Structure formats: C-alpha cells, structure tokens
Amino acid sequence: MVKLENIKTKNIINTIINDDSIRIMNAMEENSVDLIFADPPYNLQLGDNLTRPDNSAVAGVYEEWDSFESIAAYDDYTRRWLSAAKRVLKDNGSIWVIGSYHNIFRVGYILQDLGFWILNDIIWNKVNPMPNFKGTRFTNAHETLIWAVKNPKAKYTFNYEAMKALNEDTQMRSTWELPLCTGKERLKGEDGNKLHPTQKPESLLYRVIMASSNVGDVVLDPFFGTGTTGAVAKKLGRNFIGIEKDASYVKGAQKRIDEVTPIKDGALEFSCKRKQPRIPFGSVVERGLLEPGTTLFDSTRKHTAIIRSDGTIKSNTAEGSIHQVGAAAQNAAACNGWVYWYYEDKNKNLVCIDDLRTKVRTEVYGA
Numbered sequence: 001m002v003k004l005e006n007i008k009t010k011n012i013i014n015t016i017i018n019d020d021s022i023r024i025m026n027a028m029e030e031n032s033v034d035l036i037f038a039d040p041p042y043n044l045q046l047g048d049n050l051t052r053p054d055n056s057a058v059a060g061v062y063e064e065w066d067s068f069e070s071i072a073a074y075d076d077y078t079r080r081w082l083s084a085a086k087r088v089l090k091d092n093g094s095i096w097v098i099g100s101y102h103n104i105f106r107v108g109y110i111l112q113d114l115g116f117w118i119l120n121d122i123i124w125n126k127v128n129p130m131p132n133f134k135g136t137r138f139t140n141a142h143e144t145l146i147w148a149v150k151n152p153k154a155k156y157t158f159n160y161e162a163m164k165a166l167n168e169d170t171q172m173r174s175t176w177e178l179p180l181c182t183g184k185e186r187l188k189g190e191d192g193n194k195l196h197p198t199q200k201p202e203s204l205l206y207r208v209i210m211a212s213s214n215v216g217d218v219v220l221d222p223f224f225g226t227g228t229t230g231a232v233a234k235k236l237g238r239n240f241i242g243i244e245k246d247a248s249y250v251k252g253a254q255k256r257i258d259e260v261t262p263i264k265d266g267a268l269e270f271s272c273k274r275k276q277p278r279i280p281f282g283s284v285v286e287r288g289l290l291e292p293g294t295t296l297f298d299s300t301r302k303h304t305a306i307i308r309s310d311g312t313i314k315s316n317t318a319e320g321s322i323h324q325v326g327a328a329a330q331n332a333a334a335c336n337g338w339v340y341w342y343y344e345d346k347n348k349n350l351v352c353i354d355d356l357r358t359k360v361r362t363e364v365y366g367a
Contacts, residue, residue, distance in 0.1 A: 009033065013218055016230070016242040018250045021222035024243050025084035033088050033241065034217035036095040037208055037229050039200060040081065042103045043074045074103070078110050085222060086114060086150060094119070094149045094156045094212050104144045116148040119156070123175045124204060128182070147212070157212050162270045166210070178203045187226045187252045195252045196226045205232040213238055215268050227253025234260045237268045277365050281322050281337070282311025284356045296341040297350060303329040305341070322353070
C-alpha cells in the first residue's frame with residue numbers, strides 16, 4: 001500500500017500503483033494531471049450466467065469489482081471517484097469516461113452535478129460485437145465515451161488537425177468504427193483464458209490520447225486493468241499513472257508496458273494549423289501575391305468575388321472578409337475563407353488561396 005503523504009506526481013509517473021483509486025487520487029497533488037481516461041465498473045447486473053443457444057457459457061463480467069448492492073451504492077461510488085478525479089485534474093485538462101447503457105447515463109448526470117462541462121459524447125461502434133444469443137434484444141454493438149472538462153472556460157487540448165489527418169483529411173465525427181480487443185492484443189492469464197473481461201483495444205486509446213493530450217503530458221487511468229492506457233501513452237511519448245487494485249492485472253499490465261517501444265521523437269510530430277501564426281488575407285494583397293481587382297471563385301466556379309485594395313472582397317450579394325463573404329455565398333453561419341476561395345493561375349487552373357497564406361507564413365515566420 002502506498003503511504004498517503006501528499007503523493008508527488010513526479011514520483012509516480014510511469015508507474016502502476018496497486019491500490020484503491022479513490023484512496024490514491026485523494027492523496028495525490030491537486031491539479032497535477034493533464035488527461036484522465038477512466039474505464040470504471042459498469043455495474044452490469046448480469047445476474048444468472050449467460051449461455052449460448054447450445055447451453056455453452058458466455059464469458060461475461062462476474063468479477064467482484066463490478067458488483068454493487070444497489071443503484072444508489074453505485075451512484076455513491078461514482079460520485080466519490082469522479083470527485084477525486086476532478087481534484088487531481090488540471091484546470092485545462094480533460095477527462096474521458098467510457099461506459100455502456102448500464103451506467104453511462106448515471107455517470108453523465110453525476111459529471112454535470114459535480115460541475116464538469118461535457119464537450120462530446122462519442123459512440124464507439126464495435127465492428128465485431130458479441131451477438132445477442134437469446135434474440136430478445138437488439139445486439140449491443142456500441143459503448144459511449146463522455147469527454148469533459150472541469151468548467152466551460154477550460155482551455156483544453158484538442159488536436160483537431162491530427163484527428164482530421166487520421167480520418168483521411170475529413171473532420172472526425174463522434175461515431176468511431178473500431179473493433180473489439182481480440183487476438184494477440186488480448187492478454188491471457190496463467191490459465192490461458194483472457195486476463196481481464198473488458199480489455200479495451202489500443203486503437204481506441206490511441207485516438208483518445210492523440211486527440212486530447214500532447215507529448216510529455218501526464219495521463220492518469222484510475223482503473224488501469226491490463227494497462228492499455230499506459231501502453232499507448234508510452235508509445236505516443238506521454239507519461240502515465242496507473243492505479244489498479246487487482247495484483248494479477250498489475251502484473252500483466254507491467255509486462256505489457258515493458259515490451260512497448262516508444263515512437264521516435266521525429267515521428268511524434270504532427271501539424272496543427274491552430275497553433276500556427278495568424279495571417280490576415282490583407283498580407284497576401286499587400287505583398288502583391290494577389291492584386292486588387294482579381295476575381296476569386298469557389299471550387300465549383302458558382303460563386304465569385306472581387307478582391308479590394310484593403311483586403312476585403314465583394315460579391316454580388318455581400319462584402320467583407322473572405323470568411324464573411326464565403327459564409328454568405330453558402331448561406332452558412334461561418335466559413336473558413338482560406339479553403340473556400342480559389343484564384344486562377346496563368347493556365348486558368350484554380351488554386352486555393354490557402355497556398356498563399358502558407359507562403360506568407362513561411363516568409364515571415366519561417367514555418
């Protein structure tokens with residue numbers, strides 16, 4: 001058992017603590033971790049053992065850690081561990097909690113009761129779900145993740161461009177198609193059976209950690225299990241703290257993490273347009289890259305606008321910034337004019353004006 005004497009984060013990073021998560025989080029430094037991923041007990045309330053039509057047993061979750069006397073007892077437990085998690089989370093950090101229909105609605109309610117601000121709920125659509133053997137309900141093919149911060153004003157990390165790149169340069173949506181943890185990735189116990197009944201796939205944690213943390217950040221998992229969070233964090237150049245009560249899980253997780261090879265520093269880099277210096281469209285005009293009077297087009301040549309000497313543009317129906325006129329052309333609330341508008345080169349081919357922004361940024365900032 002770890003001594004409860006104001007545990008310093010620097011002393012426990014990249015370690016697994018074999019202890020109770022609430023006890024440890026309440027002893028840790030306040031505001032000391034950048035990201036929390038929590039896979040708490042679901043309180044599945046399975047009752048009788050599940051069987052297939054041939055009467056063979058289904059490997060469900062019957063472990064003691066998933067058993068609670070009542071819904072009220074589960075709510076009390078959830079409130080206590082979430083309160084402890086909020087205490088150690090940095091003001092601009094974020095938390096992810098995963099669950100199923102058995103518990104996620106109660107978790108969301110308690111999160112809001114505690115003052116957390118929910119950013120998204122993500123649907124993890126399992127491409128290979130366990131079937132409903134009795135045919136009495138729809139196949140339960142998804143789980144829900146809630147992504148939240150401590151308050152609405154938190155300046156949390158969201159690596160939007162990295163997520164877009166992972167999704168073939170298309171904005172990533174809140175529905176994720178990912179498989180269950182199977183095959184070689186699944187940890188086995190000494191008896192040859194799966195070590196943990198609800199081990200999460202590394203692909204899921206890869207996306208969570210890439211989306212909401214930076215290299216060198218500290219990622220806490222208070223229900224560490226077989227260490228998926230730690231393994232992916234190590235691979236992606238983050239630090240981790242794992243808390244897990246079951247010694248057999250700790251042993252398996254430690255062996256797994258020891259075998260992980262971190263990605264080399266150069267390969268951890270990714271573009272982030274939001275962090276790049278802001279360039280006004282007027283800079284393109286004043287440098288002579290596009291002259292006043294030049295016509296801009298949308299990608300279909302349906303809409304046009306004329307560049308004016310002050311860097312604004314004017315169409316038949318609107319005038320203002322490249323963003324304002326682009327939004328008006330589409331009858332939309334907002335528009336990124338840099339990627340909406342094009343100009344013609346000498347061969348009458350359309351070229352995105354964002355190429356010129358990149359050129360100016362390189363000239364001015366070298367990046």
